[in-house]
Amino acid sequence: MENITIDEVQQRISSGESLNLVDVREPHENADFNIGGILHPLGRIMAFQVDELEALRDQELIVYCRSGNRSGQAALMLETMGFSNVKNLVGGMLAWRERYPA
Numbered sequence: 381m382e383n384i385t386i387d388e389v390q391q392r393i394s395s396g397e398s399l400n401l402v403d404v405r406e407p408h409e410n411a412d413f414n415i416g417g418i419l420h421p422l423g424r425i426m427a428f429q430v431d432e433l434e435a436l437r438d439q440e441l442i443v444y445c446r447s448g449n450r451s452g453q454a455a456l457m458l459e460t461m462g463f464s465n466v467k468n469l470v471g472g473m474l475a476w477r478e479r480y481p482a
Contacts, residue, residue, distance in 0.1 A: 381455040384467040444469035
């Protein structure tokens with residue numbers, strides 16, 4: 381698993397790059413604040429329910445959560461399932477909101 385910083389992701393979004401962002405938080409957390417990722421809670425990944433991510437198996441996936449812990453777990457699980465290019469957003473949405481307040 382590789383890590384990626386909030387600055388790297390924000391810069392890529394600002395430049396118009398299309399990213400495969402996966403939010404592994406719970407629906408209420410996503411509703412509160414998100415950066416446009418596919419909502420796919422960690423529990424679903426832990427239960428091997430990744431059908432909606434299958435088309436992205438060989439593409440870069442950037443997973444994020446509140447602080448970077450759950451997304452780290454999700455990234456490791458996805459790699460175990462054969463996803464080949466998974467990155468964990470270090471610091472998660474806490475760091476994002478601190479650095480880039482809305």
